Amino acid sequence: MTVATVMTAQPEASTFQTSWGANLTDDGQARFRLWAPDEPSLQLRTEAGDLAMERRADGWFELITDRVPVGGSYAFVLPDGFVVPDPAARAQMGDVHGPSKLVDPSSYRWRTEWAGRPWRETVLYELHVGTFTQGGTFLSAIDKLPHLQRLGVTAVELMPLAQFGGRRGWGYDGVLHYAPHEAYGTPDDLKALVDAAHELGLMVHLDVVYNHFGPDGNYLGKYATKFFHPERHTPWGAAIAFEEPAVRAFYVENPLYWLTEYRIDGLRFDAVDHIDDQSEEPILEEMARRIRETFDRPVHLHTEDERNIVRLHPYEDGEPRLFTAEWNDDYHNVIHPIATGDNEGYYADFVSRPWDKLARALAEGFIFQGEPSLGHGGEARGVDGTDQPLISCVAFNQNHDQVGNRAFGERLIDLSEREVVVAFTAVLLLSPQVPLLFMGEEWGETRPFCFFTDFHGELASLVREGRRNEFKKFDAFHSASSRDEIPDPNAPSTFEACRLDWDKTETEEGRWWLGLYRTLLEARAREVVPRLSGAVPKTGTVLRVEDGVVDVAWTLADDARLTMAINLSLEDVGPLPDGRVIAAVAGGQLATPETRVPHSVVVTLEEGAE
Numbered sequence: 218m219t220v221a222t223v224m225t226a227q228p229e230a231s232t233f234q235t236s237w238g239a240n241l242t243d244d245g246q247a248r249f250r251l252w253a254p255d256e257p258s259l260q261l262r263t264e265a266g267d268l269a270m271e272r273r274a275d276g277w278f279e280l281i282t283d284r285v286p287v288g289g290s291y292a293f294v295l296p297d298g299f300v301v302p303d304p305a306a307r308a309q310m311g312d313v314h315g316p317s318k319l320v321d322p323s324s325y326r327w328r329t330e331w332a333g334r335p336w337r338e339t340v341l342y343e344l345h346v347g348t349f350t351q352g353g354t355f356l357s358a359i360d361k362l363p364h365l366q367r368l369g370v371t372a373v374e375l376m377p378l379a380q381f382g383g384r385r386g387w388g389y390d391g392v393l394h395y396a397p398h399e400a401y402g403t404p405d406d407l408k409a410l411v412d413a414a415h416e417l418g419l420m421v422h423l424d425v426v427y428n429h430f431g432p433d434g435n436y437l438g439k440y441a442t443k444f445f446h447p448e449r450h451t452p453w454g455a456a457i458a459f460e461e462p463a464v465r466a467f468y469v470e471n472p473l474y475w476l477t478e479y480r481i482d483g484l485r486f487d488a489v490d491h492i493d494d495q496s497e498e499p500i501l502e503e504m505a506r507r508i509r510e511t512f513d514r515p516v517h518l519h520t521e522d523e524r525n526i527v528r529l530h531p532y533e534d535g536e537p538r539l540f541t542a543e544w545n546d547d548y549h550n551v552i553h554p555i556a557t558g559d560n561e562g563y564y565a566d567f568v569s570r571p572w573d574k575l576a577r578a579l580a581e582g583f584i585f586q587g588e589p590s591l592g593h594g595g596e597a598r599g600v601d602g603t604d605q606p607l608i609s610c611v612a613f614n615q616n617h618d619q620v621g622n623r624a625f626g627e628r629l630i631d632l633s634e635r636e637v638v639v640a641f642t643a644v645l646l647l648s649p650q651v652p653l654l655f656m657g658e659e660w661g662e663t664r665p666f667c668f669f670t671d672f673h674g675e676l677a678s679l680v681r682e683g684r685r686n687e688f689k690k691f692d693a694f695h696s697a698s699s700r701d702e703i704p705d706p707n708a709p710s711t712f713e714a715c716r717l718d719w720d721k722t723e724t725e726e727g728r729w730w731l732g733l734y735r736t737l738l739e740a741r742a743r744e745v746v747p748r749l750s751g752a753v754p755k756t757g758t759v760l761r762v763e764d765g766v767v768d769v770a771w772t773l774a775d776d777a778r779l780t781m782a783i784n785l786s787l788e789d790v791g792p793l794p795d796g797r798v799i800a801a802v803a804g805g806q807l808a809t810p811e812t813r814v815p816h817s818v819v820v821t822l823e824e825g826a827e
């Protein structure tokens with residue numbers, strides 16, 4: 218394990234100079250820049266009055282002044298008098314519609330010296346800051362970090378933090394990509410969270426959204442219409458014009474900013490299949506290249522991409538050249554119908570021959586590697602992924618989407634039998650793919666994680682009705698009355714119902730679940746992680762597939778053979794696989810079975826098996 222050390226001398230804080238927005242100068246002033254090609258003039262609003270900005274080439278406006286103190290407010294005034302916040306502000310004075318705040322990014326004094334951790338050690342824990350604790354802030358989250366360290370988690374993954382409209386939301390409707398959401402705390406509060414995590418040996422990853430802006434508080438279209446392509450469409454509106462130099466700088470610099478000023482260890486890129494960039498070097502490749510060129514510490518970049526492609530994740534000599542990994546939705550989408558019986562929506566692709574599909578997900582990562590997909594209208598989905606290392610897949614039994622996109626936000630524990638949930642917990646935590654946990658699952662949390670927002674007026678009505686109408690195609694929601702039962706995303710009660718119940722960690726049931734996760738993660742850290750690399754394993758070998766039975770083996774970096782024997786049938790299916798048992802569950806409990814009893818998962822290791 219990588220251990221952080223407390224520094225005896227305070228290091229100089231890192232600052233990233235952005236092309237957009239406000240940056241402090243060496244002589245005690247600040248430079249303000251905005252790309253507003255549609256406007257003939259622009260003013261900077263300060264607490265001391267408005268100041269004319271100088272129009273530069275290519276639509277840029279700039280002003281260097283000492284009239285805005287650190288912590289002071291500023292905004293941009295368009296010729297018609299309309300006032301807009303800085304789209305690259307490091308912080309807001311309040312909500313997304315009001316003035317921005319001038320921040321000194323060097324004000325935080327870092328306490329830890331941190332070298333990062335290798336990707337193979339990663340156990341991700343996805344959390345939503347607002348519902349993770351009763352306080353719902355960066356600072357209140359710090360108190361829970363020791364819990365994660367004791368559990369065996371190695372990386373906290375924060376759902377998006379870019380400031381969005383209202384105070385409550387998942388974060389995927391951000392409009393101010395450089396400003397941590399004001400309701401969660403200040404920039405220094407976020408740095409304190411990262412610092413505290415590093416002190417405990419925990420990485421911090423951040424979910425970033427570059428495929429759209431949210432519907433509330435995005436003013437770029439008022440003064441920079443060339444920021445968007447009205448003729449190209451995404452599920453959220455006009456596509457972003459990444460080929461425009463100013464737009465490209467806004468996006469390429471954003472991940473560099475988070476990694477530099479906040480010392481973030483990794484980034485999860487949301488729904489990259491909806492990023493439409495036709496540049497010679499596509500924006501994602503440029504982002505990853507620039508990151509690899511800039512940092513000599515471990516930086517982990519993982520994508521969400523429904524296409525099942527591999528071109529963004531090339532490995533060379535066991536190291537990623539661009540992106541590190543991709544979320545493996547296929548794994549989740551096959552275990553869920555097995556565990557719950559769900560067969561609608563995107564699960565329809567996984568209900569036929571589910572055990573063969575589970576075997577392929579474990580052995581090769583992606584299930585769809587060019588086969589026709591019902592969800593894609595019968596068109597081929599995916600490409601051959603068998604040359605990819607399995608640690609380039611992030612697997613999960615639950616995450617924010619797969620829980621929150623259900624009508625009532627139910628978790629897997631509410632939808633399946635305990636024996637099955639325990640079995641798939643063992644599968645997730647002991648396979649060579651990188652596991653991701655969703656907050657609370659480690660103690661058997663049953664509180665929901667619903668879709669919630671904080672919109673008002675017509676937008677609130679549109680979101681409420683749009684959310685409910687998404688479920689029209691599902692059998693349980695054909696009638697309007699059934700859809701009316703779906704929680705209103707804008708109701709504060711919907712958000713409050715999603716706060717984690719930390720008291721459950723002290724119950725007998727909660728302690729049992731925590732013991733299960735700790736035991737399995739200890740086995741992973743001790744037996745599996747040291748034998749992983751960016752070169753192997755690439756694919757496993759499917760040894761057996763029957764209804765309810767899947768056996769897969771992988772040859773690891775030291776030539777040891779890891780075998781996972783899954784029996785979710787109601788029968789004993791014979792002797793244990795060869796090798797030393799490193800962990801096993803049976804009948805919903807940790808176990809030491811002598812044969813492959815019903816509802817069991819047994820994982821063995823044969824050292825020097827090849």
